[in-house]
Amino acid sequence: MSSFLQQVINGLQLGSVYALIALGYTLVYGIIRLINFAHGDVFMVGAYLGFYAILRFHMPFPIALLFAMAGAGLLGIIIEKLAYRPLRNAPKIACLITALGVSLFLENFSSLKFVFGPNYLAYPRPFPVVNFNIGNVTISNIQIIVFCVAIVLMVILQLFVSKTKTGMAMRAVSFDKSTAQLMGINIDYIISITFGIGSALAGAGGVLYGIAYPQINPFMGIMPGLKAFVAAVLGGIGIIPGAMLGAGIMGMVEVLTSAYISSAMRDAIAFLVLLIVLLVKPAGLLGKSSIEKV
Amino acid sequence: MLKLNIKNKISKIKIILFCIVLYLLLQVLLSTGIINSYWQQIICYAGIMTISALGLNLIYGFTGQFSLGHAAFFGIGAYTSAFVIKIAHLNNTFYLILGLIAAGILAGLIAYVIGLPILRLRSDYLGIATLGFGIIIKVIFDNADAILPVLGGSRGMIGIPKLTNFTWVFVLAILGIVILRNLINSAPGRALISVREDEIAAEAVGVNTTKYKTLGFVIGSVYAGVAGGLYAHLYAFLHPSNFDFLKSIDVLLIVVLGGMASISGTIFAAVIWVFILEGLRVVLPEAILDWRLVIYPLLLILIMIFRPSGIFGSREIKFLAYHEEKTK
Numbered sequence: 125m126s127s128f129l130q131q132v133i134n135g136l137q138l139g140s141v142y143a144l145i146a147l148g149y150t151l152v153y154g155i156i157r158l159i160n161f162a163h164g165d166v167f168m169v170g171a172y173l174g175f176y177a178i179l180r181f182h183m184p185f186p187i188a189l190l191f192a193m194a195g196a197g198l199l200g201i202i203i204e205k206l207a208y209r210p211l212r213n214a215p216k217i218a219c220l221i222t223a224l225g226v227s228l229f230l231e232n233f234s235s236l237k238f239v240f241g242p243n244y245l246a247y248p249r250p251f252p253v254v255n256f257n258i259g260n261v262t263i264s265n266i267q268i269i270v271f272c273v274a275i276v277l278m279v280i281l282q283l284f285v286s287k288t289k290t291g292m293a294m295r296a297v298s299f300d301k302s303t304a305q306l307m308g309i310n311i312d313y314i315i316s317i318t319f320g321i322g323s324a325l326a327g328a329g330g331v332l333y334g335i336a337y338p339q340i341n342p343f344m345g346i347m348p349g350l351k352a353f354v355a356a357v358l359g360g361i362g363i364i365p366g367a368m369l370g371a372g373i374m375g376m377v378e379v380l381t382s383a384y385i386s387s388a389m390r391d392a393i394a395f396l397v398l399l400i401v402l403l404v405k406p407a408g409l410l411g412k413s414s415i416e417k418v
Numbered sequence: 419m420l421k422l423n424i425k426n427k428i429s430k431i432k433i434i435l436f437c438i439v440l441y442l443l444l445q446v447l448l449s450t451g452i453i454n455s456y457w458q459q460i461i462c463y464a465g466i467m468t469i470s471a472l473g474l475n476l477i478y479g480f481t482g483q484f485s486l487g488h489a490a491f492f493g494i495g496a497y498t499s500a501f502v503i504k505i506a507h508l509n510n511t512f513y514l515i516l517g518l519i520a521a522g523i524l525a526g527l528i529a530y531v532i533g534l535p536i537l538r539l540r541s542d543y544l545g546i547a548t549l550g551f552g553i554i555i556k557v558i559f560d561n562a563d564a565i566l567p568v569l570g571g572s573r574g575m576i577g578i579p580k581l582t583n584f585t586w587v588f589v590l591a592i593l594g595i596v597i598l599r600n601l602i603n604s605a606p607g608r609a610l611i612s613v614r615e616d617e618i619a620a621e622a623v624g625v626n627t628t629k630y631k632t633l634g635f636v637i638g639s640v641y642a643g644v645a646g647g648l649y650a651h652l653y654a655f656l657h658p659s660n661f662d663f664l665k666s667i668d669v670l671l672i673v674v675l676g677g678m679a680s681i682s683g684t685i686f687a688a689v690i691w692v693f694i695l696e697g698l699r700v701v702l703p704e705a706i707l708d709w710r711l712v713i714y715p716l717l718l719i720l721i722m723i724f725r726p727s728g729i730f731g732s733r734e735i736k737f738l739a740y741h742e743e744k745t746k
Binding site: 157207210211214217219224225227229232237346350353354388392395396398399402403 | 539709
């Protein structure tokens with residue numbers, strides 16, 4: 125039982141990182157219906173920014189986290205301006221292919237020697253690891269930090285989207301783009317903001333991933349990116365609490381599978397859960413299925 | 419009417435002559451060693467990618483079913499053919515046909531079983547489901563040695579007879595093109611296109627959409643399976659990473675770059691894609707070879723921004739075009 129509880133805690137840790145990435149996917153998909161494949165690589169860039177902030181500039185952890193978030197957010201806004209905005213009225217598949225292109229570009233450009241380099245790097249721990257024993261369960265301060273930062277960011281996001289004027293505009297654009305425009309909402313600005321917020325969250329996710337699983341390389345974003353996207357779909361894409369729920373489930377499934385079945389089957393089981401959910405409830409766990417009208 | 423028929427016949431003969439001349443020319447260049455064995459392999463690879471991409475074009479371009487798991491069927495074909503040929507010791511290039519038939523059948527069968535439930539999903543959701551399927555298949559390849567040690571699992575499968583040659587690839591590619599063209603110009607082909615254009619309208623006029631979606635998916639996967647079989651016996655080594663998510667993306671890129679629902683576009687893009695990726699390796703100096711994979715996505719983004727509907731759009735060269743029958 126205690127080992128099960130231990131695995132649940134590990135699952136929550138992984139799930140919180142997935143949730144931060146999944147939120148970006150869900151926000152962007154909700155607004156422009158684009159699977160932003162480059163999002164996983166923004167997460168990677170965030171991890172590297174945190175890495176340099178801690179190791180080279182000796183920033184304290186909270187500042188490094190903010191630095192990575194700002195950098196990643198800026199990157200997201202730039203990507204949207206240069207790559208996606210010219211394609212606003214192009215067929216959907218052209219945007220998707222562009223997103224893949226941006227993803228490949230970020231991965232391979234980062235692997236160049238004068239950028240981040242192709243090798244695995246050990247992530248610096250900004251503070252010593254302390255383990256707390258509660259009964260038979262061990263919780264490290266890293267796990268507590270990952271969990272708390274993720275929760276705080278998600279609460280801030282939820283408040284931002286539900287209480288502020290910009291958040292209301294975001295919801296309006298996601299509901300109906302052209303009507304929102306008629307109501308005087310500057311769509312381009314809202315899309316930029318959305319990309320910025322989503323990418324900043326991914327950047328934070330990158331730093332947390334780095335301190336929790338201390339090894340990074342330029343291709344580290346692919347799998348977490350895909351899984352976070354799956355998490356967003358699992359919970360119902362475009363729905364913020366859905367992304368958190370989906371990410372929690374993905375993290376749990378992954379950790380419990382490696383603990384009790386086989387770590388080799390980890391990815392297979394995670395995606396099997398996705399297939400089953402899609403077949404039973406195609407709009408995701410919290411999604412409402414809409415009736416198609418002719 | 420008669421005049422049109424004769425005109426069609428002449429253009430048909432022209433195309434057949436063109437294919438024969440192209441084949442003989444390449445074969446002479448290959449056998450005299452003007453094209454070395456490295457480039458021969460690349461030409462064969464271009465043909466294989468053409469066959470595989472034609473399959474995805476049938477699924478996505480013509481039937482409109484978004485699939486991100488094409489490499490899984492390619493891999494199933496590759497492992498099946500390699501397994502059959504290796505187990506039965508069929509070390510003769512003529513027996514390759516048996517491996518390819520097995521590859522096509524198994525890929526088609528699995529496509530049928532998986533397609534029936536997941537083709538109910540639409541657009542992006544279907545894409546994600548096929549992506550998940552692709553990743554599951556890759557994990558299975560990684561752990562296949564637990565059940566069949568000969569498949570090698572994550573160490574890779576070695577000792578596959580090298581049976582694929584230029585003739586096989588050329589003949590199968592031409593065959594694949596002709597079959598796809600005739601399929602698209604037939605009644606079932608029009609049903610496939612109607613599913614893409616508007617599923618509800620198609621259903622309303624009596625097209626069994628489930629049946630045709632599955633048909634398109636299965637035939638497209640058979641193409642991928644056969645292409646995979648050729649691939650296995652071209653490189654004689656298989657590794658699960660050859661069939662991961664990124665390989666599905668490669669095929670998707672070819673289809674979109676060439677132009678959706680354009681057979682000529684797919685052929686053109688597949689050949690160009692293989693030659694640009696390999697060509698950059700030769701053209702670029704050693705020092706900036708790392709830049710190859712940086713330039714390639716940039717090209718991709720630029721093409722999409724300036725030609726969002728692909729190089730060919732949905733146009734065709736004359737022979738492959740859809741012939742509308744003239745009625746009086």
